Amino acid sequence: MDIWQHLLGGFGIALTPMNLFYAFIGVLIGTMVGVLPGIGPMSGVALLIPVTYNLNTASAIILMAGVYYGAMYGGSTTSILLNTPGESSSVVTALDGYEMAKRGRAGSALSIAAIGSFVAGTFSVLMLNLLGPSLAKVAIRFGPPEYFSLMLFGLTAVAGFAGKSRNKAFLSLFIGMLISMIGTDLVSGSERFTFGISNLSDGIDFIIVSIGVFALGEVFTTIVEMNKGKQTRFRIEGKIWPSREELRRSVGPIARGSVLGFFIGVLPGAGATIASFIAYDLEKRISKFRHLFGKGAIEGVAAPESANNGAAGGAMVPLLTLGVPGSGTTAILLGALMIHGITPGPLLFEKNPDVAWGLIASMYIGNLMLLVLNLPLVGLFAKIIDIPQVYLLPMIIIISTLGIYGVSGNIFGLWLLLFFGIIGYFMKRYDYPGAPMILGLVLAPLMEQSLRQALIMSNGAYTIFVVRPISLVLLLLAAAAIVVPLLLRKKNGKFDQVEKDMEL
Amino acid sequence: MEKNSVFDRYVSGFTFLLGLLVIIYSMVLPKPIFAGQMGPGIFPTGIGVLIVIVSAVLFRESGKEGRTGTIAQPTSDQQVTTEKLFNRHLLIVIVALIIYILLFQILGFVISSMAMILALGWLLGARKWIPLTLISVLFPTALFLLFGMLGVELPAGIIHF
Amino acid sequence: MKKKSGLIALIGLMLILLVTACGQQPTKQTQANEGADYPNKPVKIVAPSGTGGGWDTTARLMSKVMGETKLIKVGLPVENIEGGSGKVFLEGFLKNNVGDPYTIFVNSPPILINTAQGFKYSYKDVTPIAGIISEYDSFVVPANSKYKTLKEVMDALKQNPASVKIGGGSAPGGMDHLAFMAAAKKAGIEITKINYVPFQGGGQVMTALLGNNIDLASTGISEVQGQMQAGTVRMLAVTSAQRIEGLDVPTVKEAGYDATFDIWRGFFGAKDMPAYAKKYWEDNLAKMVKTPEWQQVVKNQKWTSSYRNSEEFTKFLGEQTQVISNLMKELGLTK
Structure with missing residues (x-):
C-alpha cells in the first residue's frame, strides 16, 4: 500500500463522528489554552492527558494533537490584542501585531495570523506525509556541534529587532543571555547565580520574563499615560478583515515562514521560537516595507506566525517517524502514547497504523477546523480592545499572574513577574527593545549546552565545529548574516539615508 | 530628551558594573570535575565581557547624545513625559500588585482577584459600579472554573466551591 | 481628593482582608475526632515538578486508579x-504543613540526591508512606556499534x-549519570575521567x-523499547537486580559488575503526619498496587511494581542514601 492509501485509511478513522468531535474539542481547548498566557502548548497537552485516560488511543492522540496545534494557533491572539505573548514562540508576533492593533487593524492581524497558521500547518502535515521518514534521517544527524552553530546563526537575528540604537538591542540580548545562566547548569550539574535560593535553581522561566516585560510593562506604561489624561482606548478602524493589499503583502512571508518553520521544527530541540525569530529577521532583511517593521507591518505578523506553526508540524516528524521527541510538547505527547499502551518508536506506522495515520489525517482536518473556528472569532476577539482600559488593564494583570502561577503553583514566579514588569516599563519608555532579551534567554542555554556537549565529544577540540559540514555551513551563514548587511550599507549609503528619513 | 540620555548613562553605568561582577563571579565558579569539560564559568564570563563592552559603548553614545541631541530623536510619546519616572498611579498599582500577590494564596484566587479588579478599576477612573462589580465577580470566577476544568488547582482560599 | 480617599479605603480593605485571612488560617487545619472519618475532604497529591514529568505522571x-477502583472516595486533586x-516544595511544606494529613507528595531518588548535594532537608524530615514502583536504567548502543556486551565497553574504558x-x-549527579558510574566504578574505571555528555531528558539522549x-x-528502559x-x-x-520480564537483556550484575540502580518512586506525607492518615494511605496503596487497573498502568509505562510499606520503604531509603552519597562523594559531587 502506498502512503495515499494509508492516508485514506487515516481519514476513515479521523472522519468518524466521534473522532471529529474529539478533534474539535481538542482544537477548541487548544485555542483557549493558547489564549491564556502562561499555559503554553506544552502544559496544555500535559494537563489534558488525564482527561484522555478513558478514550481509545486514536481518539486520545487526536484530541491531544488538536490541543497542541490549537494552542500554537491561539498563542498569537493575546500577543496581538494585549501585547501579552502566551509562549516564547509568539513573542515576535506581539511586536507588529500589537502595533497593528493599536492602529485599529487588530482584525486584520488576527486574520492574517489565522491564515498563516493554517497554510503553515497544512504545509507541514503535507511535508510530514510526503517526506517524513527521509527528513527525519537527516535531522537526526544534527548533533551538539550543529546546534551550537545554528544557535549562533539564530543570534544574528537580533539585528532585526533593534530599535533606533543597535547597542540597546545588544544590551538587551546579553542581559537575556545572562538571565538564562541562572539556575542549575546541565553540563556540570552545579548551580550558578542562584545564591542559595532554591526558587532560582530551576532558572527563570522565559514566560515570566516575556509576560513581565511585554504585558506588565505595557500595562504600566498605559497607566502612566492615562494618568496624564491621555486617552489610549483603541478603536477598530475601517473594516475588520484584511485589505487586498495586506493579503497580497502576506503571501511571501507566509510561504517563506511556513517552509523555514517546518525545516527548523524538524530538527529535534530547535523549535518554534527560533523559527519565529529567524523568519521575522529574514522578512525584515528582504522586505520592501522594512521601514514599517515594528510599526505595524503585516509581514511582521504573517512570517513568525507561519513559522511557529510550521515548526509545530515539523516537530511531529521525529516523533512519528523515529519515536524521539522534537520539542518539549512532543515529548509530552510521547509520554501520552505510553500511557495508552503504545510504544513510540520507528515501528509506530507499522504497529499502530490506525493511530499514526489517523493522527496525520486529523491534522489536516484540525487545521481546517481551526481556520473555520478562528476566523469568525476574529470579529469577537478584535472587540476585546474595545473594552475600556479601566476594566481591561486589571484583567490583563490577572490573566498574567494566573498564567505564571497556574502551572507552576509557585508564588515566587509572581514576584519575579512584578520585577520584570517594572524593568519592562523602563525598557519601553527608554526604547530598549524587549524581543532581543527573549531571544537571548531562549538561545543562550541551548547554545552553551551544545557548545559544551560538543567539546566533551571532541575531547576539547574546537575544530569539531568546522570539520562537520552542516556545522560549517551554519557558521558561514551566521558570518554572512553579520557581514553582508555591513557591506551593503557601505555600498548603499543612500538607501540607508532614505530608511532613516522614513523612520522619523 | 535630555533625560533620555541621562537614563541611558545610568543604565549603561549599572550594566557595566553588573558585567564586571558577572565576570568575577564566573571566574570563581568551580572548575570542571570531569574529563573534557568546559567549566560552568566560561560561557557566563563571555556574556559578562560582552555586557561590559556594549555598556561602555552605550555610555559613550549616550554622552554624545546628551550634548548634541542628534542621534536618537525621542518619539512624540516620550516628549510628553516630563514628570517623574514613577508617578503616583504607577506606584499605587505596584503596591496593589504586591498586596495582591500576598493575598493570592491566603484568600484564594477568586476573592483576591475581585478585590484587585475593584481597586484597580477604581484607581483608573471607573465610576460605573455595575459593570465594575460584574466584571470583578464574573471574570475571576470564570477563570477559576476554566482552570479547574483543565485540572489546574488554583488556591481556593477561604471559599470552597 | 475624593478619588484618593476611595482608593486608600480600598487598599485598606484589602489589608484588612489580608490580616483576617492570616488569623483564620490555623483554625482551618485543626481536626476534630482523631481521624475516625478520615478523609472527609479531598486529599491533595503534590507533584513537586511541572506537568508531564515522571512525578506528575x-x-x-495513582489518583486516577484510586478513583476508578473506588478505593478512595474523596477527590484526589493533583497539584504541581x-x-x-x-x-x-519541601521548603514550603516543612514550614506550613507539619502534621497535615491532607497532603501527600510523590518523590524518587532526587530527594536523596538533593540531600547529598547539601540541601538541608532529607527524607527523614517527612513521613515515608510507601514505595510503589521502580524504573531501571539501561545501557544502550546503536545497532551497528562495535560493542556487543557491557564487558567490551568497560574494557575499552579501562584502556x-x-x-x-x-x-x-x-546532569552529572543525576540519575542516568549515577547509574552508569555505579557500574563503571565496580569495573575499576577512573570514573571522573569518563567522557559523559549530559542531555536534557531521555528523548534527547536517544536522538x-x-x-x-x-x-x-x-x-530509562521505557525510552528505549x-x-x-x-x-x-x-x-x-x-540496572535492576533481576532480569526484567519480557526483556532478554542481562543485568549489570550478570555482566560481571556488582551494581544496581533503582529509580524508585513512592509517596510521602507531612512531617508528623497523624498515624491514622499514614496507615490509611499505606493500606490503600497496598490495595491499589494489586488491582488490575494499576497493573495495566505499570505495564504500559514499562515500570516494575515494587511495593514497599512504610517500614520497608524507610529502611530502603536509608540504604539508598548510603549508596548515593558514597557514589557522589567519589565523583566529587557532594558538598
Whole structure:
C-alpha cells in the first residue's frame, strides 16, 4: 500500500463522528489554552492527558494533537490584542501585531495570523506525509556541534529587532543571555547565580520574563499615560478583515515562514521560537516595507506566525517517524502514547497504523477546523480592545499572574513577574527593545549546552565545529548574516539615508 | 530628551558594573570535575565581557547624545513625559500588585482577584459600579472554573466551591 | 481628593482582608475526632515538578486508579509545585504543613540526591508512606556499534576512559549519570575521567545515540523499547537486580559488575503526619498496587511494581542514601 492509501485509511478513522468531535474539542481547548498566557502548548497537552485516560488511543492522540496545534494557533491572539505573548514562540508576533492593533487593524492581524497558521500547518502535515521518514534521517544527524552553530546563526537575528540604537538591542540580548545562566547548569550539574535560593535553581522561566516585560510593562506604561489624561482606548478602524493589499503583502512571508518553520521544527530541540525569530529577521532583511517593521507591518505578523506553526508540524516528524521527541510538547505527547499502551518508536506506522495515520489525517482536518473556528472569532476577539482600559488593564494583570502561577503553583514566579514588569516599563519608555532579551534567554542555554556537549565529544577540540559540514555551513551563514548587511550599507549609503528619513 | 540620555548613562553605568561582577563571579565558579569539560564559568564570563563592552559603548553614545541631541530623536510619546519616572498611579498599582500577590494564596484566587479588579478599576477612573462589580465577580470566577476544568488547582482560599 | 480617599479605603480593605485571612488560617487545619472519618475532604497529591514529568505522571495515574477502583472516595486533586527538583516544595511544606494529613507528595531518588548535594532537608524530615514502583536504567548502543556486551565497553574504558562517549539524560549527579558510574566504578574505571555528555531528558539522549553523536546511552528502559523493537539499538544491560520480564537483556550484575540502580518512586506525607492518615494511605496503596487497573498502568509505562510499606520503604531509603552519597562523594559531587 502506498502512503495515499494509508492516508485514506487515516481519514476513515479521523472522519468518524466521534473522532471529529474529539478533534474539535481538542482544537477548541487548544485555542483557549493558547489564549491564556502562561499555559503554553506544552502544559496544555500535559494537563489534558488525564482527561484522555478513558478514550481509545486514536481518539486520545487526536484530541491531544488538536490541543497542541490549537494552542500554537491561539498563542498569537493575546500577543496581538494585549501585547501579552502566551509562549516564547509568539513573542515576535506581539511586536507588529500589537502595533497593528493599536492602529485599529487588530482584525486584520488576527486574520492574517489565522491564515498563516493554517497554510503553515497544512504545509507541514503535507511535508510530514510526503517526506517524513527521509527528513527525519537527516535531522537526526544534527548533533551538539550543529546546534551550537545554528544557535549562533539564530543570534544574528537580533539585528532585526533593534530599535533606533543597535547597542540597546545588544544590551538587551546579553542581559537575556545572562538571565538564562541562572539556575542549575546541565553540563556540570552545579548551580550558578542562584545564591542559595532554591526558587532560582530551576532558572527563570522565559514566560515570566516575556509576560513581565511585554504585558506588565505595557500595562504600566498605559497607566502612566492615562494618568496624564491621555486617552489610549483603541478603536477598530475601517473594516475588520484584511485589505487586498495586506493579503497580497502576506503571501511571501507566509510561504517563506511556513517552509523555514517546518525545516527548523524538524530538527529535534530547535523549535518554534527560533523559527519565529529567524523568519521575522529574514522578512525584515528582504522586505520592501522594512521601514514599517515594528510599526505595524503585516509581514511582521504573517512570517513568525507561519513559522511557529510550521515548526509545530515539523516537530511531529521525529516523533512519528523515529519515536524521539522534537520539542518539549512532543515529548509530552510521547509520554501520552505510553500511557495508552503504545510504544513510540520507528515501528509506530507499522504497529499502530490506525493511530499514526489517523493522527496525520486529523491534522489536516484540525487545521481546517481551526481556520473555520478562528476566523469568525476574529470579529469577537478584535472587540476585546474595545473594552475600556479601566476594566481591561486589571484583567490583563490577572490573566498574567494566573498564567505564571497556574502551572507552576509557585508564588515566587509572581514576584519575579512584578520585577520584570517594572524593568519592562523602563525598557519601553527608554526604547530598549524587549524581543532581543527573549531571544537571548531562549538561545543562550541551548547554545552553551551544545557548545559544551560538543567539546566533551571532541575531547576539547574546537575544530569539531568546522570539520562537520552542516556545522560549517551554519557558521558561514551566521558570518554572512553579520557581514553582508555591513557591506551593503557601505555600498548603499543612500538607501540607508532614505530608511532613516522614513523612520522619523 | 535630555533625560533620555541621562537614563541611558545610568543604565549603561549599572550594566557595566553588573558585567564586571558577572565576570568575577564566573571566574570563581568551580572548575570542571570531569574529563573534557568546559567549566560552568566560561560561557557566563563571555556574556559578562560582552555586557561590559556594549555598556561602555552605550555610555559613550549616550554622552554624545546628551550634548548634541542628534542621534536618537525621542518619539512624540516620550516628549510628553516630563514628570517623574514613577508617578503616583504607577506606584499605587505596584503596591496593589504586591498586596495582591500576598493575598493570592491566603484568600484564594477568586476573592483576591475581585478585590484587585475593584481597586484597580477604581484607581483608573471607573465610576460605573455595575459593570465594575460584574466584571470583578464574573471574570475571576470564570477563570477559576476554566482552570479547574483543565485540572489546574488554583488556591481556593477561604471559599470552597 | 475624593478619588484618593476611595482608593486608600480600598487598599485598606484589602489589608484588612489580608490580616483576617492570616488569623483564620490555623483554625482551618485543626481536626476534630482523631481521624475516625478520615478523609472527609479531598486529599491533595503534590507533584513537586511541572506537568508531564515522571512525578506528575505517577501522581496523576495513582489518583486516577484510586478513583476508578473506588478505593478512595474523596477527590484526589493533583497539584504541581515546581522548583529545584522538589526543593522549593519541601521548603514550603516543612514550614506550613507539619502534621497535615491532607497532603501527600510523590518523590524518587532526587530527594536523596538533593540531600547529598547539601540541601538541608532529607527524607527523614517527612513521613515515608510507601514505595510503589521502580524504573531501571539501561545501557544502550546503536545497532551497528562495535560493542556487543557491557564487558567490551568497560574494557575499552579501562584502556582509555575517554574512548567511549557516554550520554545520559541528566546532569552529572543525576540519575542516568549515577547509574552508569555505579557500574563503571565496580569495573575499576577512573570514573571522573569518563567522557559523559549530559542531555536534557531521555528523548534527547536517544536522538543523540541514533545520530551517532554518542557511543552509549544511559537512559530509562521505557525510552528505549520502541527503538529495540525496530532494531535500531542494542541494549547491553539493565540496572535492576533481576532480569526484567519480557526483556532478554542481562543485568549489570550478570555482566560481571556488582551494581544496581533503582529509580524508585513512592509517596510521602507531612512531617508528623497523624498515624491514622499514614496507615490509611499505606493500606490503600497496598490495595491499589494489586488491582488490575494499576497493573495495566505499570505495564504500559514499562515500570516494575515494587511495593514497599512504610517500614520497608524507610529502611530502603536509608540504604539508598548510603549508596548515593558514597557514589557522589567519589565523583566529587557532594558538598
